[in-house]
Amino acid sequence: MRLRALPQAEFRASQEDPHSSSSTVDRKTSLQVLIVDEDPSIRNACAEIASSMGYGTLVAESTTAAHAVLLRQSIDLLLLDPKASGGNVLPLLEELRFRYPEMVIIIMSASATVNSAVDAMRIGAGDYLTKPFSIEELTTVLERSAQHRAFNRESRELRDKLRTGIGMGMLVGRAPAMEKLYRILSKVSSSAHPVLILGESGTGKELVARSIHSNGPNANKPFIAVDCGSLVPSLIESELFGYAKGAFPGATRAKEGLLATAGGGTVFLDEISELPLDLQTKLLRALQEKEIHPAGSTHAVPISARVLAATNRDLTLMVASGRFRKDLYFRLNVVNIRIPPLRERKSDIPLLAAHALDRIRRDNGLAFTFSDDALRLTAEYDWPGNVRELEHAIERACALSSGPVLHMADFPTQLQDHQKHLEEQQTALQSTAISDEAPQHGVTSIAALEKMAILSTIRKLNGDKLMAARLLGIGKTTLYRKLKEYGIGDTP
Numbered sequence: 001m002r003l004r005a006l007p008q009a010e011f012r013a014s015q016e017d018p019h020s021s022s023s024t025v026d027r028k029t030s031l032q033v034l035i036v037d038e039d040p041s042i043r044n045a046c047a048e049i050a051s052s053m054g055y056g057t058l059v060a061e062s063t064t065a066a067h068a069v070l071l072r073q074s075i076d077l078l079l080l081d082p083k084a085s086g087g088n089v090l091p092l093l094e095e096l097r098f099r100y101p102e103m104v105i106i107i108m109s110a111s112a113t114v115n116s117a118v119d120a121m122r123i124g125a126g127d128y129l130t131k132p133f134s135i136e137e138l139t140t141v142l143e144r145s146a147q148h149r150a151f152n153r154e155s156r157e158l159r160d161k162l163r164t165g166i167g168m169g170m171l172v173g174r175a176p177a178m179e180k181l182y183r184i185l186s187k188v189s190s191s192a193h194p195v196l197i198l199g200e201s202g203t204g205k206e207l208v209a210r211s212i213h214s215n216g217p218n219a220n221k222p223f224i225a226v227d228c229g230s231l232v233p234s235l236i237e238s239e240l241f242g243y244a245k246g247a248f249p250g251a252t253r254a255k256e257g258l259l260a261t262a263g264g265g266t267v268f269l270d271e272i273s274e275l276p277l278d279l280q281t282k283l284l285r286a287l288q289e290k291e292i293h294p295a296g297s298t299h300a301v302p303i304s305a306r307v308l309a310a311t312n313r314d315l316t317l318m319v320a321s322g323r324f325r326k327d328l329y330f331r332l333n334v335v336n337i338r339i340p341p342l343r344e345r346k347s348d349i350p351l352l353a354a355h356a357l358d359r360i361r362r363d364n365g366l367a368f369t370f371s372d373d374a375l376r377l378t379a380e381y382d383w384p385g386n387v388r389e390l391e392h393a394i395e396r397a398c399a400l401s402s403g404p405v406l407h408m409a410d411f412p413t414q415l416q417d418h419q420k421h422l423e424e425q426q427t428a429l430q431s432t433a434i435s436d437e438a439p440q441h442g443v444t445s446i447a448a449l450e451k452m453a454i455l456s457t458i459r460k461l462n463g464d465k466l467m468a469a470r471l472l473g474i475g476k477t478t479l480y481r482k483l484k485e486y487g488i489g490d491t492p
Contacts, residue, residue, distance in 0.1 A: 031076035031146055032056040036066045036084045037108070042131075046079055049138055055146075060084075063092060070100065076149050077142065078105045079129075093125060104145045108133065128471065170207045172355045175345035181208075181337065188335050189215035194287065196272075196332045197310035199339030202388030205310040206270060208339060212308060213266040221265035224258050224305075229271035237279055237295065240267075241286070247296025259292050262305035272309040272332065273318060277325065284328040307332070342383040342390065349379050352387060356394040368398050373408045381418050454482055 033050045037043040038061055047057040058073065060066040063085040069075065078096070085092045096105060110131035126148055127141045171178070188195055189212050197205045206225060213223045228236055242257030259267055269275070275283065286292045287307060291300040309332045318324035342349070353370065361367050370378070374397070383389050397410035408416060457468040469479040 030054050030056045031149060032058065032074060033077045033079065033142070034066060034069055034073075034075045035059045035079045036061075036063060037079070037081040038062070038084050039081075042081075046138065049135060050142060053139060053142060055142070075100070075103055077145050078103055079108055080105060081131075082107065082109050102149070104149045106141055106145055130471075130473075171204065171211055172351050173345060173348035174351065175340070175348045177340035177345050178348065181339065184335075184337055185211055185215065188212060188337070190217065191335075192306050193334040194306070194332050195308045195334070196315075196336040197308065197339065198336055199310070199312060200341050200386055201312050202386035203339040203341055204387050205312075205339060206268060208337060209266070209268040209308045209310065213268075213306075216266075216306075218264050218266070218306070222262045223266045223268065224262050225268045225270060226258060227270045229274040233276045233279060236275065237282070240279075241282065241292045242294040242297075242301070244294055244296035247294070251296070254294070254297075257292055257294060257301070259286060259303045259305050259307075260301045262303075264304045265306070267305045267307050269307065269309040271311055273311040273313040273315060273324060277323075280325045280328050284325060284331055287328075287331050342386045346379060349383075349390070350375070352390055353378055353394060356391045357398075360395065360398055366398065366404075368401065368404055368406055371405050371407045374406050374411065377408050377411065377415055377418070381415055451482075451486060454479065455486070 033047075033055045035043040035046045035050070035057065036059075037046070040061070043059045043061070047059050050057045055077070058069055058075070060069055061084065063080075066078075066080075066084070080092075093105065096103065104126040106127045106129060107125045108129040108131055126145050129137060129141055171182075185208065195209075195212060197208050199205050199208075209225070210223060213219060226236070226239060231239065238255060238257075240257050240259055242255045242260065243251055245251060245254045269283075282293075286303065289300075290304070291302045293300050315324050315329050315333075319326045319329050342352075353375075357368050378390070378393075385392075393412050393415060394406075396412060397406045401407070401410045454468070454472065457472055458465055461467050461471075465479055465483075466476055469476045472479070
């Protein structure tokens with residue numbers, strides 16, 4: 001069904017008048033949509049559909065009337081027909097983007113071309129609709145734009161209210177995998193059971209451990225972290241279990257082990273997989289008997305500390321190969337928590353990047369922002385070093401930047417190499433041979449024209465195939481089939 005004039009008898013006059021002070025929907029619970037179109041039937045039809053989706057709606061017949069609305073009303077989504085601006089929409093988009101950076105602009109035009117759509121979206125339009133469009137197309141674009149608006153709002157609010165509602169404790173993220181992690185943390189924090197924290201290097205295993213401690217009943221007691229991979233075995237034993245005076249040459253005084261020093265607090269054993277087998281045995285006995293035996297001492301010392309352990313290794317494989325005690329594994333693995341790598345929650349990258357910039361601002365008093373190419377680069381990169389690598393890359397970029405805006409050239413070499421690789425892929429796409437469809441006697445075949453249109457559109461949209469399919473008016477399945485026929489061999 002294509003969108004056309006709909007009965008509008010139920011519309012109030014205040015909806016047609018952009019200067020009216022009446023409200024359509026409770027603004028505290030819905031986004032506000034402004035429809036700007038010369039055709040009253042189209043703008044009212046769009047308003048009716050937006051209202052049925054739960055949005056507050058306002059309409060205007062020209063950009064002059066729209067400016068009046070924007071001066072008195074905060075607008076979240078703007079549906080704009082370029083004809084309402086006299087057809088010169090690009091300068092208008094630049095002005096709107098400058099004045100209302102939080103507003104998402106959707107262009108709806110009956111004379112859309114690939115070039116005009118690309119130019120509009122490059123300058124500031126968030127989405128594009130070609131008239132006549134169906135009700136389904138309109139609702140899809142509105143929903144997508146509302147999600148984009150909500151995400152941008154969350155990113156901006158992070159600076160003012162950084163950790164409230166963003167995650168748990170020092171953790172940052174809203175991806176589904178992180179929401180699952182928060183639910184588990186909220187449950188294990190109130191218990192005293194051992195927890196095994198699993199995750200790749202740089203994912204934030206110590207932050208998870210600190211979150212468990214700080215949200216538990218003994219948050220006011222010590223949190224002690226021990227890196228089992230950075231100490232020699234003799235030092236680990238002394239640190240954990242302590243020793244008596246004269247236990248060995250140089251022991252001029254007794255040392256209390258960290259398991260006892262922590263009292264009712266938390267001892268976090270990072271990289272537990274690096275603990276030697278003999279110390280694994282001693283740790284197991286301490287956990288089972290709730291006491292430790294300092295070296296050279298004849299009496300046991302009771303302990304009440306909660307033990308959290310972490311590793312980036314597969315302990316089940318180590319158990320199978322005899323490098324880790326099975327009974328200690330089961331003792332530590334009462335509850336296990338897996339932290340997702342950053343590549344599995346790329347939607348959190350803008351939040352994490354904003355967090356890093358905010359910390360740099362608070363530490364050094366320097367405020368930085370990302371250029372469009374740098375922000376796109378951080379979102380596309382897989383970050384094998386996870387959150388730690390992302391934070392270090394941003395710190396490096398801030399240190400090397402010549403101004404407040406961070407550009408792609410300020411980031412580490414591996415990120416720039418990744419960008420070059422993407423550009424090479426785009427070049428390969430652009431230069432795909434079409435010799436089998438070359439013009440004969442000055443005549444170009446329809447197949448060759450179709451191929452050039454598809455490849456050119458994908459190139460202009462920086463490889464966004466879904467957007468290319470929509471602008472070309474073909475289904476995404478058709479587009480991928482065509483690419484396969486051209487030898488591109490891409491998949492959705």
